[in-house]
Amino acid sequence: QLQLQESGPGLVKPSETLSLTCTVSGGSISSSNYYWGWIRQPPGKGLEWIGSIYYSGSTYYNPSLTSRVTISVDTSKNQFSLKLTSVTAADTAVYYCARIWRSSGLALDYWGQGTLVTVSS
Amino acid sequence: EIVLTQSPGTLSLSPGERATLSCRASQSVSSSYLAWYQQKPGQAPRLLIYGASSRATGIPDRFSGSGSGTDFTLTISRLEPEDFAVYYCQQYGSSLFTFGPGTKVNIK
Numbered sequence: 137q138l139q140l141q142e143s144g145p146g147l148v149k150p151s152e153t154l155s156l157t158c159t160v161s162g163g164s165i166s167s168s169n170y171y172w173g174w175i176r177q178p179p180g181k182g183l184e185w186i187g188s189i190y191y192s193g194s195t196y197y198n199p200s201l202t203s204r205v206t207i208s209v210d211t212s213k214n215q216f217s218l219k220l221t222s223v224t225a226a227d228t229a230v231y232y233c234a235r236i237w238r239s240s241g242l243a244l245d246y247w248g249q250g251t252l253v254t255v256s257s
Numbered sequence: 258e259i260v261l262t263q264s265p266g267t268l269s270l271s272p273g274e275r276a277t278l279s280c281r282a283s284q285s286v287s288s289s290y291l292a293w294y295q296q297k298p299g300q301a302p303r304l305l306i307y308g309a310s311s312r313a314t315g316i317p318d319r320f321s322g323s324g325s326g327t328d329f330t331l332t333i334s335r336l337e338p339e340d341f342a343v344y345y346c347q348q349y350g351s352s353l354f355t356f357g358p359g360t361k362v363n364i365k
Contacts (some may be wrong), residue, residue: 173354181355181361182345182357183294183345183347183357184356184357184358185353185354185356188354196352196353198353199353199355200336201289227305232301232302236308240292240307240308240311240313241287241289241290241291241292241293241307241308241349242290242349242354243304243307243308243313243347244292244294244302244347245304245307245313247301247302247303248301248338249300249301250301
């Protein structure tokens with residue numbers, strides 16, 4: 137059974153960089169059938185796609201975040217990572233990683249449990 | 258960027274009733290790239306429907322999706338107690354993913 141697990145600091149200071157890692161188990165991140173993505177959800181609000189990556193390293197970012205976001209992949213560790221720079225309180229959210237299934241019209245078929253990141257001094 | 262609008266914002270129904278949730282896009286969406294998710298409090302979203310009408314693995318057949326172009330519908334034929342949750346539609350187009358704001362299905 138595929139599992140995704142987010143990890144990283146739960147508290148980040150304003151203007152600093154938010155860094156999260158998603159570890160994939162039970163399947164290979166190098167499969168050509170999937171992309172991998174980050175999605176966030178501010179408390180009490182809806183879902184926002186941050187960006188996606190293919191195992192080859194090709195990336196796609198939300199235009200509203202592209203100047204601050206970097207997503208990378210480490211196939212040797214079966215992990216992919218998110219960096220979001222110059223964070224503010226507006227970046228406080230639950231951050232999810234997810235698998236994006238190419239054969240399903242790019243639906244997000246497996247999700248991590250999510251990790252709450254709070255931006256505060 | 259394609260904007261998704263969901264209606265109603267909140268739906269109050271009783272167990273056993275039929276739920277009809279709407280998702281409208283600001284421009285035409287390929288049916289192949291329209292999905293629906295269920296989210297319960299404190300949990301990650303769960304994929305219900307992909308390709309506008311295909312049920313994901315393990316999803317009961319009381320959930321069905323339909324629609325094309327700019328108008329899509331998620332129908333729950335008979336609400337079970339575990340179906341009370343928030344439902345999101347999502348589309349992919351022009352290398353972007355967007356989600357609708359969600360419909361909350363409440364117990365009446």
